[in-house]
Amino acid sequence: MSPLALTLGEPAGIGPEIVLMAWTLRKAALLPAFCAVGDPDLLRARAGLLGLDxxxxxxxxEEAARLFGDALPVHPAGPTATAAPGRPDGTSAPAVLESLERGVDLVLEGRACGLVTAPLAKSVVYGAGFPFPGHTEYLAARCAPPGGAAPRPVMMIWSPELAVVPATIHVPLRAVPDLLTIELLVETGHIVHRDMRRRFGLAAPRLAFAGLNPHAGEGGTIGSEDEDVVRPAVERLMAEGVEARGPLPADTLFHPAARATYDAVIGMYHDQVLGPVKTLAFHDGVNTTLGLPFVRTSPDHGTAFDLAGTGRADPSSLVAALRLAARLAEGERAARHAEQAA
Structure with missing residues (x-):
C-alpha cells in the first residue's frame, strides 16, 4: 500500500515537531509509513532546536516506504518557512497552503493512500485569502467533479472510547434549531453509516441520535425539535436500512453502559458531543472526515503556539491519527477491491 501523506500544518505551531516526534515513535507505536509534505529545511531546523535525532x-x-525505517521521508512542497516557533510570519500561509494542496494532489493521484493534516492557524490563512472555513471545506471542494457539486463532508471525532458526529459544527448555539432539518440528519446518518461499514469494517453500525433539548424534549413539552425533526429523521433512516435510535437524552448518553449500545453518536451541536469525547480521550482523539472519496484524518487539537519549540508538545493525537488513517485506508482498499471483483 502507498504511504500516507502528512502535511506539516502551521510552521510556527507544533505541527512540524509532532511530525518529528511521531517518526521517533514509529517502531514503538507500530506506525504505518508516512511521507511528510512540506519544507525539509523547516523540519531539520526544528529537529535541531529540539535536540531530536x-x-x-x-x-x-514512492520512495517513502523504503526510507521510512531509517529517515523521515519528506516530499518537498512550498516555500522555505522562516517562521519561528510561536510567531507566524509571511512565509506561514504559503507554506501551509502549498503543503495542503500537494498533499491532496498525492491522494487524488493515488500516490498516497490517505491524507493526515497537521493543524493550521485559520487567522493566518484567512489573512492570505484562503476562502474556506477550514481544512474540511477545502478538501470537499477539491473533490468536486468538473461542473458538479462537491461531496458533503461530515466531521467525526473518533477514539477507542467514543466516536461522535456533530450535525451542526461551528455555528452559534442560537442558530442550531433553525439549521436542523430532517434532510440534514438523514443525509448525515447515511454518510456515517456508509463510511463506518466501508472503512471501519462494521457490518451494521449502530447510530444513536442525541436529542436537542433537555431530556430529548420530554415528548415535546420542552421544545418541539426532537419530535418534529430528530424522531422523523431516525424513523426514516430505520426504514431505509440504517440501525438508528433516538432522540435520546444527551445527559445519559455517554456513561460506559450507554456507550456499549452504539458505535457512534450523532449530536445536534458541536459542544454537545465534542465535550464528552475530549473528556474521555483528550490525547488520542482523532478528527476524521467522512464523505470524501479518500481517507483524511487529523489530530484533534490546534497549533498550540504557546507550546511550539518547547519540546512539551504531545504527539499522541497525531500518532492516533496516523494509525487510524492506515486502518481506514485499508478498509477503503478492501472495499474497492470487492467492488471490482463483483
Whole structure:
C-alpha cells in the first residue's frame, strides 16, 4: 500500500515537531509509513532546536516506504518557512497552503493512500485569502467533479472510547434549531453509516441520535425539535436500512453502559458531543472526515503556539491519527477491491 501523506500544518505551531516526534515513535507505536509534505529545511531546523535525532530525506512518495525505517521521508512542497516557533510570519500561509494542496494532489493521484493534516492557524490563512472555513471545506471542494457539486463532508471525532458526529459544527448555539432539518440528519446518518461499514469494517453500525433539548424534549413539552425533526429523521433512516435510535437524552448518553449500545453518536451541536469525547480521550482523539472519496484524518487539537519549540508538545493525537488513517485506508482498499471483483 502507498504511504500516507502528512502535511506539516502551521510552521510556527507544533505541527512540524509532532511530525518529528511521531517518526521517533514509529517502531514503538507500530506506525504505518508516512511521507511528510512540506519544507525539509523547516523540519531539520526544528529537529535541531529540539535536540531530536531525526534524519530528514527529501524524496518522492514512492520512495517513502523504503526510507521510512531509517529517515523521515519528506516530499518537498512550498516555500522555505522562516517562521519561528510561536510567531507566524509571511512565509506561514504559503507554506501551509502549498503543503495542503500537494498533499491532496498525492491522494487524488493515488500516490498516497490517505491524507493526515497537521493543524493550521485559520487567522493566518484567512489573512492570505484562503476562502474556506477550514481544512474540511477545502478538501470537499477539491473533490468536486468538473461542473458538479462537491461531496458533503461530515466531521467525526473518533477514539477507542467514543466516536461522535456533530450535525451542526461551528455555528452559534442560537442558530442550531433553525439549521436542523430532517434532510440534514438523514443525509448525515447515511454518510456515517456508509463510511463506518466501508472503512471501519462494521457490518451494521449502530447510530444513536442525541436529542436537542433537555431530556430529548420530554415528548415535546420542552421544545418541539426532537419530535418534529430528530424522531422523523431516525424513523426514516430505520426504514431505509440504517440501525438508528433516538432522540435520546444527551445527559445519559455517554456513561460506559450507554456507550456499549452504539458505535457512534450523532449530536445536534458541536459542544454537545465534542465535550464528552475530549473528556474521555483528550490525547488520542482523532478528527476524521467522512464523505470524501479518500481517507483524511487529523489530530484533534490546534497549533498550540504557546507550546511550539518547547519540546512539551504531545504527539499522541497525531500518532492516533496516523494509525487510524492506515486502518481506514485499508478498509477503503478492501472495499474497492470487492467492488471490482463483483
Amino acid at each position: 531525526v534524519p530528514v530525506v527529501a524524496c518522492k512518495p
